Amino acid sequence: MNVLIYDNEEQIGIAAGNYMCGQVLQKPDSVLGLATGSTPLKPYKQMIELYKNGAIDFSKVTTFNLDEYVQLDVNDKNSYHSFMHENLFNHINIPEENINFLNGNAENLEQECINYESKIKKAGGIDIQLLGIGSNGHIAFNEPSDCFQRWSHVVELKESTVQDNSRFFKSIEEVPTKAVTMGIGSIMQAKKILIIALGQNKAKAIKQLIDGNVTPLCPASVLQFHTDVTLMLDRDAASLI
Numbered sequence: 001m002n003v004l005i006y007d008n009e010e011q012i013g014i015a016a017g018n019y020m021c022g023q024v025l026q027k028p029d030s031v032l033g034l035a036t037g038s039t040p041l042k043p044y045k046q047m048i049e050l051y052k053n054g055a056i057d058f059s060k061v062t063t064f065n066l067d068e069y070v071q072l073d074v075n076d077k078n079s080y081h082s083f084m085h086e087n088l089f090n091h092i093n094i095p096e097e098n099i100n101f102l103n104g105n106a107e108n109l110e111q112e113c114i115n116y117e118s119k120i121k122k123a124g125g126i127d128i129q130l131l132g133i134g135s136n137g138h139i140a141f142n143e144p145s146d147c148f149q150r151w152s153h154v155v156e157l158k159e160s161t162v163q164d165n166s167r168f169f170k171s172i173e174e175v176p177t178k179a180v181t182m183g184i185g186s187i188m189q190a191k192k193i194l195i196i197a198l199g200q201n202k203a204k205a206i207k208q209l210i211d212g213n214v215t216p217l218c219p220a221s222v223l224q225f226h227t228d229v230t231l232m233l234d235r236d237a238a239s240l241i
Helices: 009-026 041-052 080-087 109-122 159-168 184-188 200-211 219-225
Strands: 002-006 031-034 062-065 067-069 128-131 153-156 178-181 192-197 229-234
Touching: 002 009, 009 031, 009 041, 009 128, 009 192, 009 229, 041 080, 062 080, 062 109, 067 080, 109 153, 109 178, 184 219, 192 200, 192 219, 200 219, 200 229
Parallel strands: 002 229, 031 062, 031 128, 128 192, 192 229
Antiparallel strands: 067 178, 153 178
16 A cells, blocks of 8 residues: 555545646546545545647547436435536546446345446446545445445445534434445456545544455445555544554
8 A cells, every 4th residue: 555644634535636647648438436415525636737738639538427316306416416516527528428336225225236337347447546535434325234335236335424514504313324336346446546534533443444354344445455555645634553
């Protein structure tokens, strides 16, 4: 693992945005795995800035998002579909037909997950997967459990994750309790992984990720088995390593 420690979130945002764009410069038709939440906001801002400055072209890029809430309208401001368009896609030139999400409103969610895996495979696999990490060690919506879920699947969200995500909603009662997510196997098949962690509340999960036992009780720990992982941490997130 390549562990990089920064003084603040601004520095990480610039570095992570540059890292993602570097992949596209090397391979213009890259397949990017993207994440939502507060962690990638500044990296996306940097990607937009580089695009506006003419330093990068996303016209041949394909994207796959990690997850989506179940039974939340895509036009709801808290859907990950809306989040990604507001914070990235509306500001750069990835063709809409190249943007892929799991459909949390699909009539058959299990079939939707199977179809999503097929789309990823047809695209040639993910070149670089951007990840955040939950305070309980979850990646995407792969929650602590008794086993690793291999492929995209439906998940019941843990109380800690619902609590973490409640800051985006008016009340905790509005937070969806189910989601569709890429599985651990889906993530591990990405050629490169970039994981960002900010804040003291992520320090324990980061320590487990780097040198703890590999266990589904901390899903991120499985990244120890990946051959190309870069961690970008602020000093608080890195405080226990």
